[in-house]
Structures are given as C-alpha cells and as structure tokens.
Amino acid sequence: MLCCLNPACHNPSVPDGEKYCPNCNVPLVILRNRYRPVKSLGGGGFGKTYLAEDTDKLNEKCVIKQFAPQVQETAALQKATELFEQEARRLQQLGEHPQIPTLLAYFQEDSRLYLVQQFIDGQNLLKELQQQGTFSEGKIRDLLQDLLNILQVVHQQKVIHRDIKPENIIQRGDGKIVLIDFGASKQLTKTVMTAQGTTIGSFGYAPLEQMQDGEAYPASDLYSLGATCFHLLSGIHPWQLWKSQGYGWVRNWRQHLQQAVSEELGQILDKLLQEEYQQRYQSVGEVLQDLNFQPVIATPVLPLASTVIPQSRASILLAPQGFLKKLSKQNFNFRKILLLGAAITLVGTQIYGYVRYGLFPTNPISIIASKDSDVFLKRTLTGHSSPVNSLAISPDGNTLASGSSDKTIKLWNLATGEEIRTLTGHSHRIHSVAISPDGKTLVSGSSDKTIKLWNLAIGEEIRTLTGHSESVDSLAISPDGKILATSSYDNTIELWNLATGEQIRTLIGHSDSVSSLAISPDGKTLASSSWDNTIELWNLTTGEEIRTLTDHSNRVISVAISPDGKTLASGSADKTIKLWNLGTGEEIRTLTGHSSPVDSLAISPDGKTLTSGSGDFTIKIWRLK
Structure with a gap:
C-alpha cells in the first residue's frame, strides 16, 4: 500500500502500482526512493504525520513527519520552520536514549521538509486513559519514575521539552515509557501568538511562564508533568478547569479526584503544580528525591530463632524508610548488623541511607555494627546505580541480597563485602527481596508486576510468577518455607506454593494498595496493612479473613509481629504506632511521638524492644512492655 503525501488531501491508502492519488490526482511518491508512506496518522496546519516503511530495512516501520505549513505570515512561518528543524536536531542529540525516538533522516523533497524517526509500537497515555479509566496511585508513581529518569537526561542536554502531556507519552509493548514530540511544529496549531513572541505549549498543560512570556525552564516541564499526572488520576483535562479558573485550579486539584492520593504523592503534585515557577521543583533530581523518599516496604521478619542478642543489647537501630528487618549473629563478634541507606545522623554517628535518591551517587549500602557499647561504620558496599529498596540476609549469615531501582539484585559476601554476582531479569525497579528459611531460594518483587524466584547458591532464575496487575511491593515467606505471600498496588494479596510456583489463592479484602x-511465627496468621487505613488478619492456611482492625485514621504503612506471636505492631501515616493483641484483635495501646508518617517497624528477637522509623528523620526505640 502507498499513501498520498498531499497535505491538503485526506490521504487515502492505495494499492502498490498506482501512480496518482485517486482523491486529489497528485503523484504518489516514495521519499528518497526509500521511505514508503502507508497511512496518515493525522496532523494540523503545519504538516502531517505518516506511518511508513523503510524499504532499505526490510520494510521496517518508521514515522514520517511532514512540514507543509498552510500559512503565509512570514514571522510565524519562519518560527515554525525553525522549530521543525530544531526537533530534528533534538532527536539527533537525544536519540541515543532508549526511551526517546531515534532520528533516521531529515531532508527536503518537493519543496517540503521531512523528518523520519523511529516508530514506537505502543499506545499513548490519553488513549489508555480513555480505554482503561483513571490511573491508580501506583501506576502514577511508576510513570513518574520512568518519565523523570528520561527528563533528567533531556535537561542535562540543555533541552526543554515544552509539551509534556498524555498524548506525547507512549507505553511500548514491553511496558516501557517513551517520550515523543521534541519539536513544536505540530503543537503550533494550539499555541498563542503574543506581541512578545510565539508561546509554545498545550492549553492546560503549559505553565504560566510559557503561555504568558514564551519562557521555559526545567521547572516548566515539571509543571506539565504534574498536570499530566492530574489528568491521568482524575480523568479531567486540565484545560477544562483552566477555562473557568485560570491557573487557580492548581490550588484545589484534589477535589476533582475520584480517589484520594497519599499525603506524600499529594505534596509532590502540589510542588509540581505551583503557579510561579520559582516555587516549583527546580530540577528532576529534587522530584526524584521526594518520590523515592516515599515508604519503601522492608522485607518482613523471617524466623529469628537462631539469632541471639543478649537482653542488655536488645535495642535495634534502624534507619527510616524501609528498615532492614533481619539481624544475624556474625563470626566477627558483632552483636548487631544493620544494613541501611539515606544519610541521617544518629547520636553523632553518620548512617548512610538507601532510600533518599541522589544524596549519594553510588547509592551505598553501609554495614553498621555494634560491639559492646560502641556503634560504628564497619563497611560500605557500592555498586548499585539507583536507590537500594530492600535487603535480606541468608539464614547462615553469609550472604546479603540487595534489590534496587536499577532493576538488579546484587549478592554480597557479608563478611568481606565483596560482590558475588548481579541478578538481572526484572524490567522495572525492585521493591522487595526475601530469602527462604532454608537459605536456598531468593524471592524478588518488582514494579514490572512480577515475582521472580532465584537459586541463591548459583544465581540462576528458577521461575517467574505472574498474577498481580500492578507493582509488587511486599513479600513474606512462611516459617516452614512452604508459602510465599505477595502484595501489590492492585489491592490484593497472592499466596503461592514456594516450591512449585503454583498460585494457591488470591486474598481480596482491602480497597487500596496493600503496603x-x-x-x-507459628505460620497460622498473615497480617496485611493497606492504604485503606486498615489491617486485615487472615488464616494463612485457608485464606479466610479473620478480622479487620480499623482504628488508624490514615493509611497503614507497616506491620510487624512479635516473636511470641502475641503482639502486632502497626505504623501509619496518622503518625502513630498501634499495638494489638494478635489473638483477639483488641487494641492494647497507641504510641505517639513521631511528627511524620511511621514508615517501618521492627521488633527485637527477644520481643522486648520495638523500633520505628519515620519521615521525620528519627528512629524511636520503645519498650514493648
């Protein structure tokens, strides 16, 4: 098939061999005797876009952008021409990035300019919104992570996109996000011409400085990103609000949501959507810091019968945002090993942190050890290129596993600090890792919606478990090593046979993400916390819901069970910790003192000490009795 390239035509596709368009009688052409246009993809007054085939590459699909403006006004035409060429230069500059289309050619033919670029096989997010409905918070977080990583590269190249919106974001078949349209030739049909110059951007998504003054900064792209997230969360085009409220809508955007978002994400969107660009985030790195500072679910406690900590040394130091919940007795006489990340200072000792993105470019894992009354830095492990979200220590205390946003798992010799190997296979960041009680199997959960099982000894992937429809955030393995429990942003819990990988059942009861x-310890009860402000207790054997605990006034972020199985502790965004009788579900008491959400909890092996970490940058140590 061949498509007419006359911009004034409706561009019918005609069979090969035809020489003239049956609609407009214009000759049909193959550009440069190589690029065969096969279908019009639409366009505006400054040109059109066509799906094409590259005959020099076995008819590989590509995209032709045609510049054929229908205006004669000299200044506007000159500006449009500059922007079209600018798009080609930007693609040439940025096209090495795997999530930005590659420029294939830029040339003039028949008095028209043409740009040929890589074809992205996928669907833009506006179409996805129309087909599947509003996005969940988990999906927005994943989108932000992907887009911010792309924008960081773009901005480092001194390029401002200036037209970020759902139509310009494509999700490929492999789940990856691709940012398109680095020129404004198409968007010029929707811009405002002012006496000061030509303002570029799409109504509703473009910030004040672009629409009013024609200026753009990195913070301008970040505003557009915030408006895009709002559109996908609410289903409401920001232009609809802008028409009646101007930029005033950004101050009350929450009231248009169908479902509330967490305080942390809300604060990020608040700062992205500031009307004055000076009040917004000034760089992608700042947004990534706050985005990755959101609660990262630590690996649940495995049986600690083999771990002995003297009563006088039972207190545990843990860093906020995803505490290591595993302690192991070591041969070098240290009584406690803590693997931490995101730089905080505690009692004069600097403890590196693994969650706050960008504070340390190497994303180190630090081993903090205590001997007698001293606490000191034993060793720092470097190798990950993004935040380390979860850690697990093998039952024999020899191996450390670390899961990272760089999509890898690293195995380390805990005694020497040497890297043993790197495990790759996940296509998105890894949220949680756990090791089976027998030390043979490593389990990882990822934003790619899968769980992977690995042979810990040789590092080979055993199998991939699929069943969740959103990011997998937390893992727990039963004390006998037979059952794996996984939780997700899709509001469900899946139970699996760890040995065979078979799905046992799905637990449904929460109305929001299971955190x-x-x-x-007896393997009979599963506790799950959720952003729906509740804790559910389940019979792990039958999958039946035992009871719901509802006294928290905000989302519940973390749960921990005491070694004797009698006490459940829960940490919440309401800034409190609640202690519960696990057998009866009765609330024992509420602990207050944190000034921000309580993100993680751990209970010492003797059951006497509870530690809590919070977004207020403090760790609190409590006597459970």
Missing part, C-alpha cells in the same frame, strides 16, 4: 505483610 506490608507479616506472618506469625
């Missing part, structure tokens, strides 16, 4: 899991 954390804990299994009682």
Whole structure:
C-alpha cells in the first residue's frame, strides 16, 4: 500500500502500482526512493504525520513527519520552520536514549521538509486513559519514575521539552515509557501568538511562564508533568478547569479526584503544580528525591530463632524508610548488623541511607555494627546505580541480597563485602527481596508486576510468577518455607506454593494498595496493612479473613509481629504506632511521638524492644512492655 503525501488531501491508502492519488490526482511518491508512506496518522496546519516503511530495512516501520505549513505570515512561518528543524536536531542529540525516538533522516523533497524517526509500537497515555479509566496511585508513581529518569537526561542536554502531556507519552509493548514530540511544529496549531513572541505549549498543560512570556525552564516541564499526572488520576483535562479558573485550579486539584492520593504523592503534585515557577521543583533530581523518599516496604521478619542478642543489647537501630528487618549473629563478634541507606545522623554517628535518591551517587549500602557499647561504620558496599529498596540476609549469615531501582539484585559476601554476582531479569525497579528459611531460594518483587524466584547458591532464575496487575511491593515467606505471600498496588494479596510456583489463592479484602505483610511465627496468621487505613488478619492456611482492625485514621504503612506471636505492631501515616493483641484483635495501646508518617517497624528477637522509623528523620526505640 502507498499513501498520498498531499497535505491538503485526506490521504487515502492505495494499492502498490498506482501512480496518482485517486482523491486529489497528485503523484504518489516514495521519499528518497526509500521511505514508503502507508497511512496518515493525522496532523494540523503545519504538516502531517505518516506511518511508513523503510524499504532499505526490510520494510521496517518508521514515522514520517511532514512540514507543509498552510500559512503565509512570514514571522510565524519562519518560527515554525525553525522549530521543525530544531526537533530534528533534538532527536539527533537525544536519540541515543532508549526511551526517546531515534532520528533516521531529515531532508527536503518537493519543496517540503521531512523528518523520519523511529516508530514506537505502543499506545499513548490519553488513549489508555480513555480505554482503561483513571490511573491508580501506583501506576502514577511508576510513570513518574520512568518519565523523570528520561527528563533528567533531556535537561542535562540543555533541552526543554515544552509539551509534556498524555498524548506525547507512549507505553511500548514491553511496558516501557517513551517520550515523543521534541519539536513544536505540530503543537503550533494550539499555541498563542503574543506581541512578545510565539508561546509554545498545550492549553492546560503549559505553565504560566510559557503561555504568558514564551519562557521555559526545567521547572516548566515539571509543571506539565504534574498536570499530566492530574489528568491521568482524575480523568479531567486540565484545560477544562483552566477555562473557568485560570491557573487557580492548581490550588484545589484534589477535589476533582475520584480517589484520594497519599499525603506524600499529594505534596509532590502540589510542588509540581505551583503557579510561579520559582516555587516549583527546580530540577528532576529534587522530584526524584521526594518520590523515592516515599515508604519503601522492608522485607518482613523471617524466623529469628537462631539469632541471639543478649537482653542488655536488645535495642535495634534502624534507619527510616524501609528498615532492614533481619539481624544475624556474625563470626566477627558483632552483636548487631544493620544494613541501611539515606544519610541521617544518629547520636553523632553518620548512617548512610538507601532510600533518599541522589544524596549519594553510588547509592551505598553501609554495614553498621555494634560491639559492646560502641556503634560504628564497619563497611560500605557500592555498586548499585539507583536507590537500594530492600535487603535480606541468608539464614547462615553469609550472604546479603540487595534489590534496587536499577532493576538488579546484587549478592554480597557479608563478611568481606565483596560482590558475588548481579541478578538481572526484572524490567522495572525492585521493591522487595526475601530469602527462604532454608537459605536456598531468593524471592524478588518488582514494579514490572512480577515475582521472580532465584537459586541463591548459583544465581540462576528458577521461575517467574505472574498474577498481580500492578507493582509488587511486599513479600513474606512462611516459617516452614512452604508459602510465599505477595502484595501489590492492585489491592490484593497472592499466596503461592514456594516450591512449585503454583498460585494457591488470591486474598481480596482491602480497597487500596496493600503496603506490608507479616506472618506469625507459628505460620497460622498473615497480617496485611493497606492504604485503606486498615489491617486485615487472615488464616494463612485457608485464606479466610479473620478480622479487620480499623482504628488508624490514615493509611497503614507497616506491620510487624512479635516473636511470641502475641503482639502486632502497626505504623501509619496518622503518625502513630498501634499495638494489638494478635489473638483477639483488641487494641492494647497507641504510641505517639513521631511528627511524620511511621514508615517501618521492627521488633527485637527477644520481643522486648520495638523500633520505628519515620519521615521525620528519627528512629524511636520503645519498650514493648
């Protein structure tokens, strides 16, 4: 098939061999005797876009952008021409990035300019919104992570996109996000011409400085990103609000949501959507810091019968945002090993942190050890290129596993700090890792919606488990090593046979993301916390819901069960910790003192000490009795 390239025509596709368009009688052409246009993809007054085939590459699909403006006004035409060429230069400059289309050719033919670029096989997010409905918070977080990483590269190249919106974001078949349209030739049909110059951007998504003064900064792209997230969360085009409220809509955007978002994400969107660009985030790195500072669910406690900590040394130091919940007795006489990340200072000792993105470019894992009354830095492990979100220590205390946003898992010799190997296979960041009680199997959960099982000894992937429709955030393995529990942003918990990988059942009861899991030492009870402000207790054997605990006034972020199986602790965004009788579900008491959400909890092996970490940058140590 061949498509007419006359911009004034409706561009019918005609069979090969035809020489003239049956609609407009214009000759049909193959550009440069190589690029065969096969279908019009639409366009505006400054040109059209066509799906094409590259005959020099076995008819590989590509995209032709045609510049054929229908205006005669000299200044506007000159500006449009500059922008079209600018798009080609930007693609040439940025096209090495795997999530930005590659420029294939730029040339003039028949008095028209043409740009040929890589074809992205996928669907833009506006179409996805129309087909599947509003996005969940988990999906927005994943989108932000992907887009911010792309924008960081773009801005480092001194390029401002200036037209970020759902139509310009494509999700490929492999789940990856691709940012398109780095020129404004198409968007010029929707811009405002002012006496000061030509303002570029799409109504509703473009910030004040672009629409009013024609200026753009990195913070301008970040505003457009915030408006895009709002559109996908609410289903409401920001232009609809802008028409009646101007930029005033950004101050009350929450009231248009169908479902509330967390305080943390809300604060990020608040700062992205500031009307004055000076009040917004000034760089992608700042947004990534706050985005990755959101609660990262630590690996649940595995049985600690083999771990002995003297009563006088039972207190545990843990860093906020995803505490290591595993302690192991070591041969070098240290009584406690803590693997931490995101730089905080505690009692004069600097403890590196693994969650706050960008504070340390190497994303180190630090081993903090205590001997007698001293606490000191034993060793720092470097190798990950993005935040380390979860850690697990093998039962024999020899191996450390670390899961990272760089999509890898690293295995380390805990005694020497040497990297043993890197495990790759996940296509998105890894949220949680856990090791089976027998030390043979490593389990990882990822934003790619899968769970992977690995042979810990040789590092080979055993199998991939699929069943969740959103990011997998928390893992728990039963004390006998037979059952794996996983939780997700899709509001469900899946139970699996760890040995065979077979799905046992799905637990449905929460109405929002399930943030954390804990299994009682006797293996009978599963506790799950959720952003729906509740904790559910389940019979792990039958999958039946035992009871719902509802006294928190905000989302519940973390749960932990005492070694004797009698006490459940829960940490919440309401800034409190609640202690519950696990057997009866009765609330024992509420602990207050944190000034921000309580993100993680751990209970010492003797059951006497509870530690809590919070977004207020503090760790609190409590006597459970």
